[in-house]
Amino acid sequence: MGNRVFALFILPCLLFYAFPVQAAEKEERTWQDEAIYFIMVDRFNNMDPSNDYNVNVNDPKGYFGGDLKGVTAKLDYIKEMGFTAIWLTPIFKNEPGGYHGYWIQDFYKVDPHFGTMEDLKTLVKEAHKRGMKVILDFVANHTGYHHPWLNDPAKKDWFHEKKEIFDWNNQKQVENGWVYGLPDLAQENPEVKRYLIDAAKWWIKQTDIDGYRLDTVRHVPKSFWQEFSKEVKSVKKDFFLIGEVWSEDPRYIADYGKYGIDGFIDYPLYNAVTKTLTKRDQSLRSLYDVWEYNKTFYDRPYLLGTFLDNHDTVRFTKLAIDNRQNPISRIKLAMSYLFSAPGIPIMYYGTEIAMNGGEDPDNRRLMDFRADREIIDYIKKLGELRQKLPSLRRGDFTLLYEKDGMAVFKRHYKDETTVIAINNTGKTQKVHITNDQLTPGKELRGLLAGDLVRSGRDGYDIIINRETAEIYALADKTGINIPFIMAIVAVYVLFILFLYLVKRRSKQAT
Structure with missing residues (x-):
């Protein structure tokens, strides 16, 4: 009996060695090979009840309890879909009500709602164990509405004079105005510039993160980004900077690439995607036209982040439903494009379950991990193909x-x-x-x-x-594969011979 079990065990091994194995050519992984899963930490996964203070899941602008431990617990889930990196909304300590992370109160602390510095370090280590990279959101443009610096006479010149932006074509207004009334930092002040750059470098040294998504890039002087980029990249090799320049003009966005920012969130493509893929019978020519512009204006067009929606836009699902379309079919079609076209695909959490949502904060609903897996399984296929086929990541x-x-x-x-x-x-x-x-x-x-x-x-x-x-x-073209057939025949002949010898040996033993 033992010999028969051994024979059944050895057969797969014989079959394996009968097939010709081609060694895949290994190439150094670059950022254009990544696929990013974007998480709003508070709305993703709650694993630590000890930090659940002021939580109210019935208040769209309140805390829902998501934390860093919750992200760590779902790394395998994210990787299974083919994502190789995660981007987290800001995890720095925020003033009360800053569930989203963009009202920073302390640039050197983890927000206690999300956990501790040790939780963040653990998350990065666990991601790296899985071959995944971690990108943090970094805000250099503003602070929270009630930052202590506002009442510090020694830091009076750390902020621009409080003014609204009336002319969005006036670069000075865009850089010095208070966006949504948030106190606008004066990066031309050497003390402010030094503080922000030192903080950015500190987080890299402390946690070994792999990149920053730079918030509100166009509202900060280009000279600041030039120095910021140089200094943070001196801390870690291949550190990645992807900037948010919210504009429909690729020439305007691309100009920031001269100042050390590697890639950008591709808003022109987003506009084309939402116009064409949220309903049927729309020409896809505009998607390709955006790529032609990107090739023309960007030095590194393959580092543009492509997306269907994010925390600042209406959910792709809602647009499809508004157009009386099946959102599942629409998402599968749109993700097929993102995963096979040039650029770094970025998927906002919840897209894999066709999460609905209108304007902020409705587009930031609590993630549901008990939902149907139809889109998840489809994205998993896309992710596998993108990783196996270099042409889908690097090809013309x-x-x-x-x-x-x-x-x-x-x-x-x-x-x-x-x-x-x-x-x-x-x-x-x-x-x-x-x-x-x-x-x-x-x-x-x-x-x-x-x-x-x-x-x-x-x-x-x-x-x-x-x-x-x-x-x-x-x-x-496939046809009759003579070498393959001969290999199979040889395996079975060897297997039959093996069984004969085993049987003969057993008779001799008796």
Whole structure:
């Protein structure tokens, strides 16, 4: 009996060694290879009841109890979907009511609602164990409404004079005005500049975080960002800075890249995504047009953060529902684009369960981990493909076809070509791709839905069901694989011989 069990154990090993194994070429991981999961800490996951003071889940502007331990507990959940980094809303101590983290009271303390410095260090360590990176939100533009510095005569010149922004095209007003009435820091003051830069460097040294998402970049002088970038990057190699420059003009955003900020939140693409993918039968041409602009204006367009929604916008789900669309179908289609197009995909927590929500604070609802997994499982497939196929992270990007919402894109990197087909219409679509557009004599292997398209004499005919997407790998045509069949036969011959010898040995023993 023991010999038979051993034989059953050895068979998979024999089968494994019968298959040819190709060693994948290892390339150094860069930030354009990441996918980011964005978390509003207070609204995500409550694991530590000891810090649940002033919690009221019925108050949209109150604390809900989410904390750093709650984020740590869900790292495997996040990684399972294919995300390789997390971005947290500010965790610095806020004044009362600052559940979101943007009303900073102390730049050197963790907000007690979220936990302790040890909790943050543990989170970073556990993320790094899983090969995940951690990005903190850093606010250099303002403090909370009632910061102690406002009543300190020695720090009177730490703030700009209280003024609203009336002309958003006037850069001086944009940089010196009080956004939403928040006290505007005077970064041109050497003391203020030194304080903010020292604080930013301190958190890196204390916790080993991997990057900052820079809040309200356009409201801070470019000269400050130039020095800030240089100094924080001196602390840790490959430290990443991704900035929020809320503008529809890519030229305006891209100009900040001259001052040391690596990437930017891609608001022009966000505008195109919400106009085209929240309803059917909308042309996808604008998505590609944004990429053409990005290539033109940015030095590093692959480091732009692409997204469907965030804590400052209406939820993508709500826009789809308002358009009388199925939000699940819409999200799956939109995420297919984000995970296969150039840029770093950033997904706001709750998108994976089609969380609804209007304007702030309705777009910051409590996460529900008991929801349906349909979107989660789909994103998991996308995440796996993005990590396995370098062309989806590093390849060039070409539009092969677009008509009324049916689009086909091509990405190519080294010897790898992938094709992305997105049907944003209400009907099944057939698209012909010519031999001039794709290498002839091969086949397209569907990796999301298992479709297979063999080339004909004059090209490829791709058929996609309504409101679905497929990601294809361009490969040699499959046929009768003689070496493979011979290997299988050899394995079974060896297995039968093994059983014969075992049986003969057992007879001799008796």
